[in-house]
Amino acid sequence: MARLDEILSRYSGSESDLIPLLQEVQDLYGYLPEEAMEAIARFTGLSRTHVYGVATFYAQFRFKPRGKKHIMVCTGTACHVKGADQVMDAIERHLGIQEGDVTDDMEYSLESVGCIGCCSLAPCAMVNQDVVSRIKPSRVSKIFPKKS
Incomplete structure (x- = not known):
């Protein structure tokens, strides 16, 4: 989670940060783990439902890891x-x-x-x-x- 905290520290926590945050977190983990999405919701002050809704709207985001x-x-x-x-x-x-x-x-x-x-x-x-x-x-x- 230290690397996630490092990513979050580069943002202000505004709603406009949501998509770049999701992109960086997916780059870090290869997908969007539930714990990371919850951390993003807390950081931005957005509901988990809102964060999940945005992430599911865009085809670029994954919720399961990929194989090698x-x-x-x-x-x-x-x-x-x-x-x-x-x-x-x-x-x-x-x-x-x-x-x-x-x-x-x-x-x-x-x-x-x-x-x-x-x-x-x-x-x-x-x-x-x-x-x-x-x-x-x-x-x-x-x-x-x-x-x-």
Whole structure:
């Protein structure tokens, strides 16, 4: 919490500080932990409901940590037509998580995204900053190996 206190100390505590505070806290933790959101509410004098409402309004904010390997499965038109739903199902089954979750070992997290701009490589996904192309459900276990 010392690092959170350091972030808070750089702000006046006004309502206009809320979004920059949320951004810095997410940069620190990789997501917005409940305790940090409560601390922001106390610091700004805003209700927890207000802070949470602002954070949920913007897609940039996350409320769960990401895995070391964050998988973003493209569900855009080209990927959808080429089987993105089956790819997502295969990844969920293989990793034992649902979209929006993270594996117990924090190795993988999973989400779907509207388009990653690689339509000619459909169906595809990004793992952190790397594109994985032409994914077949039968190859998911080789593409995303689990630790033993």
